[in-house]
Amino acid sequence: MTSALLILVIGFFLGMRHATDPDHVVAVSTIVSRERSIPRAGWVGILWGVGHTLTILVVGAAIILFGIVIPPRLGLTLEFSVALMLILLGLLNLTGAMHWLSHRFSPTHPEHQGSHTHLHSHGEYAHIHTHAHSPLTATSASPEHHAKEVEPPHWLRAPFARLGIFHSLRPLLIGIVHGLAGSAAVALLVLGTIREPRWAVFYLLVFGFGTIAGMMLMTLAFAVPFTLAGGRLAWLNQGLVTATGVVSLVFGLFVAYRIGFVDGLFTTHPSWTPH
Secondary structure, three states, rough: OOOHHHHHHHHHHHHHHHOOOOHHHHHHHHHHHOOOOOOHHHHHHHHHHHHHHHHHHHHHHHHHHHHOOHHHHHHHHHHOOOOOHHHHHHHHHOOOOHHHHHHHHHHHHHOOOOOOEEEEEEEOOOOOOOEOOOOOHOOOOOOOOOOOOOOOOOOOOOOOHOOOHHHHHEEEEEEEHHHHHHHHHHHHHOOOOOOHHHHHHHHHHHHHHHHHHHHHHHHHHHHHHHHHHHHHHHHHHHHHHHHHHHHHHHHHHHHHHHHHOOOOOOOOOOOOOOO
């Protein structure tokens, strides 16, 4: 029992270390570069970790319990999807499309003329918000601007109330993609250490919790310079956003080349070693 507990503790810390893999760091830094709130950045890391853990647990458990073997070409394809995702994130940041998508799919309101009332998220609550678009009324602040505070609907809970649908689904889906690419390696590592299937699956769960904790801490650390630069040093903030976009694009292209041609995804003899 003592050795099993020791392995689980090691699994938790290995999960935290797994969160610092280069492709994970690049992807998350690209997302967090546009966050202006440290708590929101923490939720981004948690959601990424949850998505990653879901696929690690499902795919890894299937490998452990049913002996599923992933063909080399499929394994390389899953890893290649991470490269494509990094390239896409970099392009979205560099072109400003990420900013447009954030406003387009986050909780907001349609265009109106004159004064109107709409619902928007603020912290963990939703507010009835009086707003004016006409030049005559836009300068006069309404005393009821945030006077009415309502309990959010069931589908708009934290972290969705904090981040909005787009901001919540983005790290969740990215975590799922990363989990698909890394699940085989984690499962094979566990099989080489733990022979009992139920303990091996439980190890995957503990490993996932470690990944969630590690990613949350990492996104919080990333958020500090972006938050400090946000209000007073706009030029520095924009530089950081551009830098993360460039790094994500270049790193994604490098990974795509390595998987496609060095490992042989686009050749007749693919060679894949889960790592």
